[in-house]
Structure formats: C-alpha cells, structure tokens
Amino acid sequence: MQDQSVLRSTPIPRGQKRRREIAAVAERMFFAQGFSDTTMQTIATEAGASKETLYRHFGSKEGLFSEIVESRANRFIEGLDENFRRPGTVGDILHNLGTRMLEKMMDRNALCLYRIVVAESPRNPDLGRIFFEQGPEQVKERLTQFLAIATRRGEISCAAPVVSAKIFLGAIITYYHMLGLVLPERPPATRVEIKAHVDEAVAMFLQRYKVEQT
Template sequence: MQRPEPPSGCGDRPTRRKARREERRDAILEVAKRYFLEHGYAGTTMSGIAASLGGSKGTLWSYYASKDLLFGDVLDRVTEVFRQQLGMALHRDAPVETALVTVCAEFLTRLTNPEAIALHRLVVGEAGRFPELGRIFYERGPQRVHSLLSRYIAEAMARGDLTQDDPDVAANVLSALCLAGHHQKLMVGMIDCLPPDEAEDWARKAVAIFLRTYR
C-alpha cells in the first residue's frame, strides 16, 4: 500500500496528493449526480451527499464551496454522456434507409434510458428557475443531434437520395417521429422503460414514415 511509483517524476511534484484529490472529486461528483438526478435540485441536500459519501461535511465543502457550484460540475459531467452521443454511427456509405434506421434506434435507445430521462426531468423541471441550465443542456444535447441529422439529410438530398427540401425541418420531423409517444410516457412516468426490441421496431416505422415524405 506504499507508493509503488518511481520517485523520478519531478515535473508534477505533489503527484500522489493530486491524484487522490481527483479521485475524491470524482467520487463526490458521482454521488452528487445520483442525488441530483434522483431528487432534483431543491430535493438534494449537501448534508445527504456528505453522509452518503462517508466523509465529513468539511471535506465536501473543501471541494465545493456551495451547492450551486457542485450542481454546475455535476451538469458538466452528465452532459458529457450526450457529447459522446455524437459518436453515433451515421454510416455515410450505407443506403439511406439503413443508416437512418440505425441512427434512430441508437437515438431512441439512448434517450429512453433511465439516466437520460432523469436528466431530462431535472433540466425541464428547473428550466424555469435556471434558464442557463436549459440552454446548456439544449446546446450540448438536442442541438448537436439535430445538427448531425440535418447535415446528413442535407447531403443525402444533394446526392438525390432524398427529395430536395428544408433539411432542418426534415431533421425535426425525423427526431419527433422517433420519440413519438414513448418519450412523453417515460417523462411522466407512465412507463419505466422501453419494451425490448421496441427501439428497433419503432425506428423502422419512423423511418418508413419519414421516407414516405422525403423520398
């Protein structure tokens, strides 16, 4: 349990401390994320987080001087998931239908997983009081997905694979079709998760309807 690291590293002197600190910060964010997503902003207590963390309140405050600051960092961390979402596979060499079905199924799967729903609820619930929160979320989440889709659709239109039209509108239509019905039910808690295979099935239907108009 001693430091198993060569003492040669002299570029970052207090390296062991810093590493531990990062680790701890990570743990804090993880716990806080759980709390915020589960109980909302107002429903989350710093004392609760501290307790759940095992450590003392003093420690927590030494990392985050206020609830607001902690909330900010948690948001940063949570929207990271959405940033990765950008990595969604939009195979430009596959046939349009295949590419769209794949991306829609992926989109639907990600947007309907419990954590995404919890985040969505949190954002929507607090959007009235933290306008910034809504903006940040939108720009990092829906907006990027929209751009991605829109760009792909524009290219497909240019290639002649889709009929010429406003690609922005088309992208909106496609994502709306994807979420139709399911998302709202999830958001208000009428269902807890998507039935298995439903993402794939519905993606096919959505794309079919989309192509009926755009091809």
C-alpha cells in the same frame, strides 16, 4: 504512432479523478432526492469531502449539476458521431440513430435527469439552457449536417435539412418519451416495439424525402 495500450494506461490526475468521483456521488443524490432537496453539504458528506472542496471544483450546486448534464450529453454525442461515420444507407444510419435515441431517452436515469431540468429551469434558467444546448440542440445540428450531406450526394432530397431533422427527431422520441415521463410505472418499450416504431418513422421519412426520378 503511439501505442494504444500506453494511452489506455495513462493515469488520470488525482484532482480530476476526485472531481469525477464527487460528480458521480452527486448524480446519484440528485436522481434520488431531486435538485432542490440535495445540498452541497449532503453531497460532501456522502462523498467523504469537505464542502469547500466541492465549491473549489464546481463553484456552486448549479455548476455541479451542469457538469453532470454536460458529461452525459458528451457521452451520447460521441456515440452519435460514430453512428454518422458508419458506412451504410441513409435508412441504415437513421434507423441506428432512432433506435439509440429511444433506448437512451427511455433510460430511467435519463428520464429522471429530464424531470429535474424541467422542474428547476424556471428557477435556474441556466440549467435548462445548458441541457438544451448540450443535448437536443447538438443532436439536431448533427442530424441536420448529415441530411444536408446526403442531399448533396443525391441520396435524399431535403430542401430544408434543419426542418427535416426536427421532424425526424419528433417522430422518433415524442410518444415514448412522454410515456416515460408521465407514466413512470409503465414497463419500458420492448426491443420489438422500438424496432417497429423506428422502422415506421424511417420509412415515412424516406418516402417524404426521396429523390424524385426524372
């Protein structure tokens, strides 16, 4: 078995490292200025690169933005998969998922990214498609799989897991996500508020989909 310390110390190829650096600069600029007001030239200048380098790496501004969306989504999904692999009851898993989702969705940068996607999707539909497929759709699919497995094990009773997944996700994020989007000056929800909200959503969900005793 290969030593893990060796794996961690493996250097990142120079081109890949530079690509990540440019993407990090672009992300900051998109969040600060919006998508439309940020140009490839200003990103190149801020990153200390040529515009040709940006186009060689990403193809277009949309390609660069799409990579940022995909990178953030992948990091979230990795944590999501870890959550579903943890031992625990269905309630434990759902509570961890709901808490993580609320915390991530109310993050200032996550809200900013969402606003940009909503604003730009009518002009650049691919941005909306990539965001949806890499983010919300992946979460829904993984939760659907989890609920289907839990149903087969007799832990809950979801006749239509995909519908149940949509209902749970909506109950968790809709209210606080909307607050964060339209009232950015409002202080974020506290841990106590998050816990109370998730506790109630999970309790309602488990009550609805409990296994009926015969």
